[in-house]
Amino acid sequence: MNKYKKLALGIVLDALGYASFIIPGIGEFSDIVWAPLSSWFMTKLYKGKPGKVAAVINFIEEALPGIDVIPTFTLMWFYTHVFFTKKTN
Template identity: 65%
Template sequence: MNKFLKLFLCLMLDAVGYLSFVIPGIGEFSDVIWAPLSGYIMTKLYKGKAGRIAGVIAFVEEAFPFSDVVPTFTIMWIYTYLITSKTKKQL
């Protein structure tokens, strides 16, 4: 998958996580469904140990009330394509 297409997808997935703020009370209930789903999607988008760790972080972040403001998918994209790739180039 193209890295910019993946970035767009990550932004959209983070937006889905923000939807729980749209409907107060009911929105937080939606996190019961979205938390495990976001963890699963994260592990499919990013393979290996980093993907599994990010999946757990995504699950925990979505499961805790009012922590949806953290753009977990986008942060993982930045880590994968900007931080890690920059480190590999330096080696």
């Protein structure tokens, strides 16, 4: 997948995670479903150990009330494609 398509998808997935704030009370219940689902998406977008670590962090972030405002997918994209890119000579 193109890295910019992956960024766009990550932004959409982060926005879906924010959607739980739209409906007070019901929103936190939706996190019970969204937390494992978003973690699964994370492992599909980012392979290997970094993807697994990000999935665990994503699960915790989405499952705990009040901290699911962190854009985990977007941060993982920056980690992967900006901060730790492989240098080619």
